[in-house]
Amino acid sequence: MSSWLDYTINGLIVGNVYALVAVGLALIFGVSRLINFAQGSIYLVGAYIGWVAVVQLHTPLPLTIIVVAVAAALVGLIIERFGLRPLQNSVRIAPLLATIGISFVLDQLVMLTFSPNPRALPSQLPDVRFQVGGGTIGPLDLLIAGVGLTSALLLFVFLRYSKLGWAVRATAQDRDAAMQMGVDVNRVNQAVFGIAAALGGVSGMLVGMYYNQIDTAMSLQATLKGVVAEVVGGAGNVPGAVIGSLLLGLVESYGVAVFGTSYRNLFAFLLLVVVLVLRPNGLFASARQAPPEPLTGTFIAPSRPVRIPRWALLAAAAIFAVLPFFPVSFYVLQTLINAWLLGMLALSLTLVAGTIGQVSLGHAALLAIGAYTSALLSLTLSVPVGLSIIGGGLMCAALGTALISPSFRLRGHYVSIATLAIGEIVSLVILNWESVTRGPIGISGIPPLSLFGYDLISPTSIYWFSFTVMVVLALLQGRLLTSHLGRSFRAIRDDDIAARAYGLSLNRYKSLAFIFGGFAAGVSGGIAAHLYSYINHETFNTQQSILALTVVILGGLGNVVGAMLGAVALVGLPEVFRIAAEYRILIYGIVLLLLVRFRPQGLLGTL
Amino acid sequence: MAQLNSMLSLRGLTRRFGGLTAVDAIDLDLAKGELVSIIGPNGAGKTTLFNLVTGLDRPDVGTVHFEGQDITGLSPERLAAEGIARTFQLGRVFGNLSVMDNVLIGAHTRLRAVKPAVPVIGPLLELGLALLRPASVRDEEERLREEVKAILARFGERLLPRIDQPAYSLSYANRRRVEIARALALKPRLLLLDEPTAGMNPTETAEMQALVAELKAEGLTILLIEHKLEMVMLLSDRVIVMDEGKKIAEGPGDAVRSDPKVIEAYLGHGLSGTSEQESAA
Numbered sequence: 061m062s063s064w065l066d067y068t069i070n071g072l073i074v075g076n077v078y079a080l081v082a083v084g085l086a087l088i089f090g091v092s093r094l095i096n097f098a099q100g101s102i103y104l105v106g107a108y109i110g111w112v113a114v115v116q117l118h119t120p121l122p123l124t125i126i127v128v129a130v131a132a133a134l135v136g137l138i139i140e141r142f143g144l145r146p147l148q149n150s151v152r153i154a155p156l157l158a159t160i161g162i163s164f165v166l167d168q169l170v171m172l173t174f175s176p177n178p179r180a181l182p183s184q185l186p187d188v189r190f191q192v193g194g195g196t197i198g199p200l201d202l203l204i205a206g207v208g209l210t211s212a213l214l215l216f217v218f219l220r221y222s223k224l225g226w227a228v229r230a231t232a233q234d235r236d237a238a239m240q241m242g243v244d245v246n247r248v249n250q251a252v253f254g255i256a257a258a259l260g261g262v263s264g265m266l267v268g269m270y271y272n273q274i275d276t277a278m279s280l281q282a283t284l285k286g287v288v289a290e291v292v293g294g295a296g297n298v299p300g301a302v303i304g305s306l307l308l309g310l311v312e313s314y315g316v317a318v319f320g321t322s323y324r325n326l327f328a329f330l331l332l333v334v335v336l337v338l339r340p341n342g343l344f345a346s347a348r349q350a351p352p353e354p355l356t357g358t359f360i361a362p363s364r365p366v367r368i369p370r371w372a373l374l375a376a377a378a379i380f381a382v383l384p385f386f387p388v389s390f391y392v393l394q395t396l397i398n399a400w401l402l403g404m405l406a407l408s409l410t411l412v413a414g415t416i417g418q419v420s421l422g423h424a425a426l427l428a429i430g431a432y433t434s435a436l437l438s439l440t441l442s443v444p445v446g447l448s449i450i451g452g453g454l455m456c457a458a459l460g461t462a463l464i465s466p467s468f469r470l471r472g473h474y475v476s477i478a479t480l481a482i483g484e485i486v487s488l489v490i491l492n493w494e495s496v497t498r499g500p501i502g503i504s505g506i507p508p509l510s511l512f513g514y515d516l517i518s519p520t521s522i523y524w525f526s527f528t529v530m531v532v533l534a535l536l537q538g539r540l541l542t543s544h545l546g547r548s549f550r551a552i553r554d555d556d557i558a559a560r561a562y563g564l565s566l567n568r569y570k571s572l573a574f575i576f577g578g579f580a581a582g583v584s585g586g587i588a589a590h591l592y593s594y595i596n597h598e599t600f601n602t603q604q605s606i607l608a609l610t611v612v613i614l615g616g617l618g619n620v621v622g623a624m625l626g627a628v629a630l631v632g633l634p635e636v637f638r639i640a641a642e643y644r645i646l647i648y649g650i651v652l653l654l655l656v657r658f659r660p661q662g663l664l665g666t667l
Numbered sequence: 668m669a670q671l672n673s674m675l676s677l678r679g680l681t682r683r684f685g686g687l688t689a690v691d692a693i694d695l696d697l698a699k700g701e702l703v704s705i706i707g708p709n710g711a712g713k714t715t716l717f718n719l720v721t722g723l724d725r726p727d728v729g730t731v732h733f734e735g736q737d738i739t740g741l742s743p744e745r746l747a748a749e750g751i752a753r754t755f756q757l758g759r760v761f762g763n764l765s766v767m768d769n770v771l772i773g774a775h776t777r778l779r780a781v782k783p784a785v786p787v788i789g790p791l792l793e794l795g796l797a798l799l800r801p802a803s804v805r806d807e808e809e810r811l812r813e814e815v816k817a818i819l820a821r822f823g824e825r826l827l828p829r830i831d832q833p834a835y836s837l838s839y840a841n842r843r844r845v846e847i848a849r850a851l852a853l854k855p856r857l858l859l860l861d862e863p864t865a866g867m868n869p870t871e872t873a874e875m876q877a878l879v880a881e882l883k884a885e886g887l888t889i890l891l892i893e894h895k896l897e898m899v900m901l902l903s904d905r906v907i908v909m910d911e912g913k914k915i916a917e918g919p920g921d922a923v924r925s926d927p928k929v930i931e932a933y934l935g936h937g938l939s940g941t942s943e944q945e946s947a948a
Binding site for chain 1: 742743744761762764768771774775791793798800808834853
């Protein structure tokens with residue numbers, strides 16, 4: 061009984077922390093209909109600024125909180141001014157991609173400055189526990205609760221009684237009307253980003269103190285948890301976000317109590333998926349709302365795709381096909397093999413994100429499904445490797461589509477959240493389902509690639525194999541795009557309401573796109589498993605999902621040739637310029653930001 | 668009960684948004700080959716009524732019958748397959764698709780590759796047919812392309828020269844035309860046009876009016892929302908006037924036009940008081 065009270069208190073405290081992140085997300089969503097994927101990065105920045113203040117500068121606690129809040133608010137203002145304001149009049153997908161890019165840049169900057177190793181962030185409060193009923197509570201718990209309540213109160217007063225607060229609420233209700241009434245929407249955005257960042261930063265610092273540890277992996281987790289809480293409460297609904305956060309904290313805490321710590325995140329993401337499917341407008345939205353406004357043709361940048369003549373494509377294919385006959389180094393071949401594997405993933409993502417407009421952020425999970433299936437088929441059932449890779453592709457097509465299907469009724473940013481969460485669920489299931497996936501140990505001793513009984517060991521043969529597979533997948537996809545299905549996919553992307561009015565079932569065509577794309581991603585993962593010979597639940601991570609997304613944007617959304625060109629460029633160029641590995645993710649993030657800002661249609665144009 | 672020769676029949680159709688009743692107990696019958704116009708001030712609930720008929724929204728109360736069959740609350744996909752086509756008030760074309768592809772989407776429900784309605788296997792067969800493309804599928808596609816050209820030819824030289832251009836590059840009036848062409852490609856049994864002449868100049872309006880008259884002469888059943896009263900009077904067999912969700916008048920154009928309730932709705936409720944005072948004086 062006493063432990064039950066402890067878990068409740070713990071749940072409420074953690075929920076309070078989530079609330080600080082979620083309230084910021086809700087404010088931002090309210091005024092700009094944007095889910096800020098960089099919110100977790102600000103939380104991370106807050107934690108590290110807190111560390112600098114406490115450990116290096118030895119500031120007292122009240123000053124630490126002020127320093128963190130001000131510094132984080134500054135970061136938020138910079139993001140708003142330089143990352144998002146220039147995109148005000150661009151397509152809806154642009155700010156979403158920009159916040160993803162900003163998040164990666166910030167995380168990498170923190171990692172490069174402070175190293176990825178965890179650090180201790182000591183609490184500046186005395187370590188005593190008070191007996192409350194059957195449970196105990198410490199001063200830090202009280203501080204977190206106090207900060208949560210104080211910021212809620214301050215926010216309430218600001219929104220209710222200050223002129224700028226009115227402007228924020230007016231903008232949230234009707235942006236155009238607010239502008240016509242003379243509200244300076246830029247100032248509103250600034251205010252909202254500043255407040256959201258200050259809350260996020262303080263929350264990161266408090267969590268660091270609570271666990272006495274900070275590390276760069278905190279960022280993604282915070283974004284996910286904040287988004288879960290916000291969506292559960294109803295996107296853009298500030299009180300809803302607070303209640304959603306407390307609920308999430310309690311669900312997690314009780315889940316941990318019953319099932320154990322490794323299930324903590326699983327509960328959070330399952331809660332998200334359940335809420336998105338059953339009540340996509342949040343728990344507190346009225347059951348039925350007016351149908352959403354038309355979003356015609358504004359999701360992706362309109363462009364005229366660059367037409368590449370057939371002979372040029374054939375020539376390029378021929379050059380890459382005969383490349384191993386020339387005296388090229390093993391290193392070059394290895395780099396290109398990586399590019400071909402990434403190319404297959406990009407083909408998959410460009411179909412899903414570009415052609416049918418479902419921007420998936422969990423695409424690495426498809427790689428993992430393909431890789432695990434092929435590895436286990438060949439290891440435990442002794443299926444020949446060529447067949448097991450196809451099996452990985454088919455499993456990925458079936459299972460991946462089934463897993464992602466809850467997101468089919470969602471639109472725009474929600475699809476990205478749902479796929480991100482589903483990706484995390486896949487990774488957590490792999491970690492916890494030890495009887496099948498061997499859990500945290502991973503799978504080792506995966507047999508090498510082989511075809512018709514011949515092992516493909518030499519780099520040359522692996523090169524040809526992966527190149528051929530990619531080209532075949534690309535040709536199939538090209539053929540698909542010229543059929544009625546390509547037309548139907550693109551129609552659904554441009555206007556799903558009009559598409560439905562003309563008989564296109566969204567479930568059917570989104571499933572088909574994920575089945576086709578899932579196969580390509582599964583094959584890529586399968587091949588990778590046999591190349592690496594060892595995989596675990598972290599082999600295929602969110603960084604790969606973001607890298608694939610950058611490739612797809614670089615090549616042009618939906619553009620098959622663009623996906624392959626983008627893969628070669630993003631894998632090849634850092635090698636050519638000998639950029640150290642730790643800077644690469646940073647560069648990918650910057651490339652994504654620059655593309656969204658200056659060439660949203662990519663190199664070869666949107667198809 | 669729906670009348671025997673009735674194509675579309677609405678009974679007590681009601682849709683509320685919070686405290687607002689957007690569509691309030693509407694009864695409506697549309698006979699085969701008839702053209703009925705719905706007029707009324709902005710916000711009267713005309714487009715919401717269209718959404719209820721085409722399945723994009725569901726009524727809180729009331730029924731929709733199409734050719735004697737209860738279709739209340741069916742999905743828009745199903746209704747498209749039944750032969751109900753509509754255009755949208757704001758011109759919802761597929762921006763990145765060419766004119767040809769936009770209109771081909773209209774013929775989607777007629778595609779043979781789409782037909783297998785078996786769960787799981789049906790979609791996979793469709794994927795297979797799209798990739799393998801046997802002669803029958805290729806012929807069908809070729810035939811439909813010819814058909815699209817014939818439909819586009821009804822708009823004279825407005826769309827044919829732009830057949831391969833993306834829809835986002837078209838003028839506003841041309842987007843409306845593409846929408847109507849897309850609706851015609853469905854070979855509809857019932858066509859719902861939501862303000863087809865919005866934003867068109869007098870010449871373009873006259874062209875559109877001639878086209879709608881032509882469609883009516885071909886025997887198509889049409890429900891029309893339109894603000895340009897001259898066109899409504901000329902084309903309609905009957906006119907229905909809506910205000911604040913309710914049907915306030917119904918009948919032949921001339922009768923409706925002189926109905927005091929209609930005049931009041933159009934002049935605005937604030938003004939009606941003054942007009943009474945004037946008439947009293």
